Amino acid sequence: MGEVILTMKEIDKFFPGVHALDHVSFEVRKGEVHALMGENGAGKSTLMKVLTGIYKKDSGTIIYEGKEVEFHNTREAQSAGVVIVHQELNMLGHLTVAQNIFIGREFKKGIAIDDKKMNEEAKKLFDRLHIDIDPTETMSNLTVGKQQMCEIAKAISHDAKVIVFDEPSAALTETEIEELFKIIRDLRKQQMGIVYISHRMDEIKVITDRVTVMRDGTYVGTLITEECTKDDIINMMVGRVIYEDPKQKSMVAKDAPVVLKVEHLNAGRMVQDVSFELHKGEILGFSGLMGAGRTETARAIFGADPKESGDIYINGEKVTINSPEDAVKCGIGYLSEDRKRYGIVVQKTVAENSTMATLEKYVKGLFIDKKAEREVSQEYVDSLDTKTPSINQLVVNLSGGNQQKVVIAKWLVRNCDILIFDEPTRGIDVGAKNEIYKLMNKLAEDGKSIIMISSEMTEILRMSDRIVVMCEGKKTGEIGIEEASQEAIMNMATREIS
Amino acid sequence: MSKNSVPNTQNKSVISRLGGQKFIVLLVVVGLIIFFSAVSPDFRKYSTAMSILDYSYYIALMAIGVTFPLITGGVDLSIGTGLICYSLTGGFLIVQKGWPVWAGMLMALLLSIVIGLLNGVLVSIMNLPPFLATLCTCMITRGLGSIFSNRLGISWPTSGTPGSWFRNIFKITVNGTKIPLGFLWVLLLVAVMAFVLNHTKIGRYTIAIGSNKEATILSGINVKFYHIMAYVISGLFAGLAAIAYSAVFSTVQPGTGAGFELEAIGGAIIGGVSASGGVGSVGGSLIGVFVICLLKTGLPYIGLQANWQQIITGLVLIGAVLVDIMKKKKEKI
Numbered sequence: 001m002g003e004v005i006l007t008m009k010e011i012d013k014f015f016p017g018v019h020a021l022d023h024v025s026f027e028v029r030k031g032e033v034h035a036l037m038g039e040n041g042a043g044k045s046t047l048m049k050v051l052t053g054i055y056k057k058d059s060g061t062i063i064y065e066g067k068e069v070e071f072h073n074t075r076e077a078q079s080a081g082v083v084i085v086h087q088e089l090n091m092l093g094h095l096t097v098a099q100n101i102f103i104g105r106e107f108k109k110g111i112a113i114d115d116k117k118m119n120e121e122a123k124k125l126f127d128r129l130h131i132d133i134d135p136t137e138t139m140s141n142l143t144v145g146k147q148q149m150c151e152i153a154k155a156i157s158h159d160a161k162v163i164v165f166d167e168p169s170a171a172l173t174e175t176e177i178e179e180l181f182k183i184i185r186d187l188r189k190q191q192m193g194i195v196y197i198s199h200r201m202d203e204i205k206v207i208t209d210r211v212t213v214m215r216d217g218t219y220v221g222t223l224i225t226e227e228c229t230k231d232d233i234i235n236m237m238v239g240r241v242i243y244e245d246p247k248q249k250s251m252v253a254k255d256a257p258v259v260l261k262v263e264h265l266n267a268g269r270m271v272q273d274v275s276f277e278l279h280k281g282e283i284l285g286f287s288g289l290m291g292a293g294r295t296e297t298a299r300a301i302f303g304a305d306p307k308e309s310g311d312i313y314i315n316g317e318k319v320t321i322n323s324p325e326d327a328v329k330c331g332i333g334y335l336s337e338d339r340k341r342y343g344i345v346v347q348k349t350v351a352e353n354s355t356m357a358t359l360e361k362y363v364k365g366l367f368i369d370k371k372a373e374r375e376v377s378q379e380y381v382d383s384l385d386t387k388t389p390s391i392n393q394l395v396v397n398l399s400g401g402n403q404q405k406v407v408i409a410k411w412l413v414r415n416c417d418i419l420i421f422d423e424p425t426r427g428i429d430v431g432a433k434n435e436i437y438k439l440m441n442k443l444a445e446d447g448k449s450i451i452m453i454s455s456e457m458t459e460i461l462r463m464s465d466r467i468v469v470m471c472e473g474k475k476t477g478e479i480g481i482e483e484a485s486q487e488a489i490m491n492m493a494t495r496e497i498s
Numbered sequence: 499m500s501k502n503s504v505p506n507t508q509n510k511s512v513i514s515r516l517g518g519q520k521f522i523v524l525l526v527v528v529g530l531i532i533f534f535s536a537v538s539p540d541f542r543k544y545s546t547a548m549s550i551l552d553y554s555y556y557i558a559l560m561a562i563g564v565t566f567p568l569i570t571g572g573v574d575l576s577i578g579t580g581l582i583c584y585s586l587t588g589g590f591l592i593v594q595k596g597w598p599v600w601a602g603m604l605m606a607l608l609l610s611i612v613i614g615l616l617n618g619v620l621v622s623i624m625n626l627p628p629f630l631a632t633l634c635t636c637m638i639t640r641g642l643g644s645i646f647s648n649r650l651g652i653s654w655p656t657s658g659t660p661g662s663w664f665r666n667i668f669k670i671t672v673n674g675t676k677i678p679l680g681f682l683w684v685l686l687l688v689a690v691m692a693f694v695l696n697h698t699k700i701g702r703y704t705i706a707i708g709s710n711k712e713a714t715i716l717s718g719i720n721v722k723f724y725h726i727m728a729y730v731i732s733g734l735f736a737g738l739a740a741i742a743y744s745a746v747f748s749t750v751q752p753g754t755g756a757g758f759e760l761e762a763i764g765g766a767i768i769g770g771v772s773a774s775g776g777v778g779s780v781g782g783s784l785i786g787v788f789v790i791c792l793l794k795t796g797l798p799y800i801g802l803q804a805n806w807q808q809i810i811t812g813l814v815l816i817g818a819v820l821v822d823i824m825k826k827k828k829e830k831i
Contacts, residue, residue, distance in 0.1 A: 075718040090713035092706045094776040103706060104717040112697040 001209060002030030005193045006051075006082070006162050011060035013050055020046045023060070024219045026212055028162055028193035033184060035204045035225070036197045038214035039237055039490075040290050040455045044197050047214070048164050052077040052084050065161070081161035085151045085168060093140035098122035100139050101154045125153040129183050145176030152183060163187065164195040169203060170291055181207050199289045201230050201494045213237055231487075234494070238457065238486040246461035247481050251444065252282040258316070259449045260332075260418050265310030267300035270473040274310075278418065278449050283440060285464030286453040288493050293473035294453045295337060298420045302334040303327045314418075328357060330418075333411030335404070337423035337453070343407045346396035350388050351377040353395050353406050357414040380409035384439060401432025408439065419443065420451045425459065437463060457486050469493050519770040519821070520782045527785060530792040538799035546795070548669075551678045554791040555668060555742040556581065558684045560762035561769075561783040562691050563735025566728040568766055569695075571708040571775025572621060572628030574729060575759050576613060576635035577736035582755030583643035584610045584740035589652035589750060592661065599654075599661045606744075607737040613639060614733015618726030636756070644752040651751045654744040668745045680742060684784070687738070691731075692780040704728050708775025764811060765790045768818045774826070789814065 006028040013021035021043050028034050036044045049055045051062065053071030062069055064082065071077035074084070091100055098118040099106075107114040107121070122135035131149050139147065148168060155163050165184075169177050184207060187194060196208055204211060205225060213220040213236040220236045260278040265271055270293035278284050286294045299305045301312060303321040312319055314330050321327045327334070336342035344353050354377035355362050362369045362376075377391045386405040388398055395406055404424065411419055421440065425433045440463060444450055454460050460467060467484050469477040469492035477492030534541040560577045567574045588606035591597040597605075613635055620631035655661035668680030695701035703724040706714040715721050744750060769786025771778030790811055797807045 073718075074716065078718075090710070090716050092709040092713055092776075094705055094709040095702070099702065103702075103714070104719045106699065106702065112693070113699065113702060115697070 001032040002191055004028070005030045005065060007061075007063040008047070008051065009061045009063070011047065011050055011062075012058045013046060013055060014058050018217075020217050021050065021057075022216075022218045024214065024217070026219070028195060030161075030193055031188050031191045032209040033188055033194045033196050033207055035208040035211040036195055036214065037199075037204065037211055037233060037237060038220075039457070041216075042214040042237075043217040044214055045166065046217075048084060048166065048195065048197070052082060052164070078158045078160075081159055082164075083155040083158055083160045083162070084164040084166060085148065085155055086166055091139050091147055091150070094138065096136050096138055097133055097142070097150050098135035100150060101125070101135075101157055121157070122153065125157055129153060129156070129186065131179070131183065143176070144171045145173065145179065148172070148176075148180070149183065156187075160192065162193040162195070164197070166197050167199070167291075168196075169198060169200060177203070199291075199494060201233065204233070205230075230491075230494075234487055234490045238490050246458075246484075247464065250282075250465040250481050251441075252279050252465050256280045256282065259314065260451075261313040261316075262301060263311045263313070265297065265300060265312075266308040267296060267305055267310075268308070268473075270296035271300050272473045274470070274475050276468050276475065276478065278451060280449055281444050281447050282465045283444050283450045283452055283463050285460040285467040286451060286470065287457070287460045287467055287489050288455075288470040290455065291472070292470040292493065294470050295422055296473070297470070298334060298422055298451065298453060301327070302332060302420065304334070328414060328416070331416050332418045332420065333357075333414060333416035334420045335407050335411070335422060335424060337426055339400075339403055339407060339427075344395050344403055344410075346403075347394060349392050349394055350381065350386070350398075350406055351391040354380060354391075354409045354413055357410050376413055377409065380412060384409055384412075385435070399432060400428040401435060404428060404432075404436055405439070408443075417447070418449050418451070420453070422453045423455065424452060425454075425456070457489065460484075460489065461486070520779065520785060523769055523782065523785045523789060527788045527792060530789065530796060534792070534796040534799055541796060541799045546799075548676055548678060550791055550795045551681055552669070552746045553795060554787060555680045555684060555746060556739040557758065557761050557765060557791060558784055558787045559687065559735050559739035559742055560758065561765045561787045562684075562687060562780055563732040563739075564759070564762050565691075565766050565771055565778055565780055565783045566695070566704050566731045567617075567628060568763065568771045568773075569704050569708045569775055569778045570725060570728045571711070572728070573632060573763065574617060574732040574736075575629065575632040576617060576639055577732060577739070577762060578758030578760070579636050579640040579643065579755040580610060580613050580733065580736045581740045581743055581758055582750060582752065583613075583639040583646070584737050585654075585744045585750045586643045586647040586652055586752055588740065589654045589744060590646050590648075592654060593652060599664050602654075603664065603741055606740050607734065610733045610737025610740065611730060612733075614730040614736070615726065617733065618729035621729060622722045622725035636759075640753065640756065643755075647750075647752045649752055651749045653749045656748060664741070665745045668742060680746075687735075688780050688784050694731075695780055700724060700727050700731075705776060708772075708777075710776075761790050761794075761811075762787065764815050767822070768814060772822050772826075773819055774822075777822075786818075 004027050008024065008026045011021050011024045024043065024047055026047065038044050046055065050057045053073045053076055064080065069080065071080065071082070077083070092103065098115070101122050102118045107117040119135040126133050129149070129152065133146055133149060142150070168180060172180060184194060198204060208225045210222055211225050211228065211233060212222045213233060215237060223232060256279040258277045259280050263275050265274045274297050288294050296305065300307050301321070303323045303326050312321055319330050321330060340346060345356065351373050355373050359368070362373050374391060381388060381391055384405045386409070387402050395403055398406065424440065425436055428436065440450060452463055461484060465481055467479050467481065467489060468475060469489055471493050479488060540546065560581065564574050564577055584606040587609055588602035591605055592599055592602035617632050617635055620626045621628045657665055670677050670679050695704065703714065703719055706719065707721060707725055711721065765787030766778065766783040767773060767786065768789050769782030769784065771783060793811055794807050797810065798804070
């Protein structure tokens, strides 16, 4: 490790209602790979976006190569030599590799673009990285791993001194990761400062020199990778004070029947051989880090995405679910994490949304039976305690929590016994959160069975009777609430996959 | 792009497939010529070839231009009624106001650029969906054309009269034989615009916008400017098409022109422009236009009326779009 090339000191960043970064400090040395770790929402990406000028910091200083700097956009950061390789690749599929690398700063020959020179320069870059990619190949023909290497080549072509990798391995195969590591080691040898964001504990041990851990927008600490264990890092990641009491014991009767059984479900890379059971009256928490495949699993069960294989049993009977329509017929309701896109029709009234999934019941002849629709939606507005001036209110005018209640009403009207809540309290304020929790508990008491996908550890521990943990498309553990702890769950969520 | 791995076995295949589609469409053109010639002796006449070419100029020019907004993932519906509007404006100035022909042409081109600019601003700066923005300018140009011409048809100077020299630009008679000079200009413009599309920043960024607009913005490119340029090019070529139309046909009627754009857009898509942007070539668009022109002119020779030509063109278009969708699916796996 060489001298310090980049120091971020006491960085503060506020978003409306959130203190996203609270006096965070971070440094990178020349010739080191510095891991940045933390749970979802710990502030890793925000910190890197502040660094590269995507966000403006509210206070604090950034010192780069001995001088205080503030980049106003990625372009400024790039020309200074600070580049980020995003998780989602910013590539133009229809252009060639070289055209992508030099986009926005093409070599020119008169008015024409000098593609020949661009190809030569791209070739030189690849040679420097010891990778074999044809610069004239069309980008969309490359594998994700190769595309990422093009992004790295693009980063280096800016004369980068600090490169940030944001979860670079998430979409790569084992061999591609090997190649990536080879390149990263090369870059380290060339005295670049490298920031490596990842959830994969085994990679951290293999490739990084130091680890900085963040939690809830604060800096927790920095360790030398060689000197620490996985448990040290996990303890730093989860050592948060839990305000709400976690659930003490399962509320499910010992002899509660299995209502949903999923066996060996496969659906793409994100759902591999997932099996679990859901009991009557149970809240089954699905925990895991971003990209663990929880939403994908839910969508596959619900028939929203195609399944490759696997069986689903409802009340002991094998069922075939090929579309959401089939799932709804089986009594499964899905409350999407993205309410506005998949959950409700915001420009329609509470009443219209309530009967959306059940409309055929409320049709008399050719017309919708408005009276019956009003009655049933009023019933659920009352029983769920939805705060709306009337059932004729447009849903767009309701708060997030009350919108969520309308979605719940929609599935209850439909008589769904199995409800999948995907991030049920995302974008909902604290008070309304408690109401949703109460409501979910009440639903479970009434004999509904609930799958709750949540990225909030406190929510998982507070609501679940049992917890399924996933990591990279595989189920990596299952634990009853009595034995569950943050450490145990995080350990399973970051399980090393070999 | 899907995040799943793309098999890396089909090196260069997209390029070859692009060239492939162009090649296949060219075969279709040759096949159509052979078929019509075989079935109808009248089709084999020189005059038939001349009339096909006469019909093709303005559609081809529109297709060259509209290729650019199509590649950005947009569309320009205003080129058809725009063509008539520019032609009426130029003709009005020449015939009624006594302007020299070159000045009338210049005004027509100028107006076409202004409308193209308007389209570009609506789409790029005001963020209107291209379909709606250009549908509005389509209606506006139709109205404007009628106002300029006082709702009367206008004839640009006819052959033999002073100022009819511009008609020779497209068709010149040497020793009693008509030479389709216009075809040469069309080919020349295709070459120029193919160069612009493939070897200049305007073209490169047109493809980039259609490929992934967000990523293009993040690359620090002035996307608004290049997005507008695509519509300006489309407008300008509608202006050039207006001149071709005025030169080939004797009278221009206000209120017409709606539907021309569909032939141009259809030609471009048959020629391999992707309906969702990012892919396309100027040469392909030209070949696609000839499929449409051949159907239009050829089908009456085998006893099928104009209505059939529309139905068959529609079916051919569905085929072209399906090919595009299938290609995309292949890329995604």
